[in-house]
Amino acid sequence: MGGRITTDLIRGHTDTIILNILRQGDSYGYEIYKTIIALSGQQYELKEATLYSAFRRLEHDDLIASYWGDESQGGRRKYYRITEKGRENYEQNRKDWRFAKDILDKLIEGGLENVEK
Amino acid sequence: MGGRITTDLIRGHTDTIILNILRQGDSYGYEIYKTIIALSGQQYELKEATLYSAFRRLEHDDLIASYWGDESQGGRRKYYRITEKGRENYEQNRKDWRFAKDILDKLIEGGLENVEK
């Protein structure tokens, strides 16, 4: 059996997760919500409240931009598009994640044998 | 060039980090503080305020226990010892970390090609 993903394990990664999806094409709230579940192999659900507050934060910081879709054939959809600044931010976040992963491995599983105290 | 470890990337891992150190032997606040810096290769500093509030939380939850060291030769030191419950908690947290790491890799770096939308 595997483990669980708690709130704090995901914290700080939501922006990066959203940017990763948007850098591969424009999308809207509900679709992004579903995509995250699919990407995680049904193992993680980012709550809608979290998602939409992240959209506001990202838009405020000019990492994404939004526009209303064509509403002629049905319900309104607000689409999000990643900005150039957002792409740069994503690249940095990815580096940060790889870096943090290595450090966390040492901190969580590392032995103290070769660490001077 | 690497990345940076922000507050949110470490959030939720401090308890596990402390338990990893204590499962390898009793220690006290300041030594644990130094050990974390050393374990991370000087890349990460867990602030003392964070550390001491974590001690309270862990002790309250019976994951660690504390005792005052021998004060005859100098300054007082409060030592911490991991409990059996703490060891079990550590093992679960380690599993959670490995699990979360895989999911996060998919969410942060994963492509949408093979994901049904």
Add this chain to the structure above:
DNA sequence: CCCATCTACATTGACAGACATAGTAATATG
């Protein structure tokens, strides 16, 4: 011997992100 630095522990208040909860409204389905 004095002052700075290090060791060692601790508290308080502020902040930010995630989420529970609730609500609105349109479309689709049986």
Add this chain to the structure above:
DNA sequence: CATATTACTATGTCTGTCAATGTAGATGGG
């Protein structure tokens, strides 16, 4: 026509981290 699904939003709460601050003994260089 009732229910589920799609789609977006607001409000308030909780928790962990950290900045700032404080106490006090030990240590070492000038």
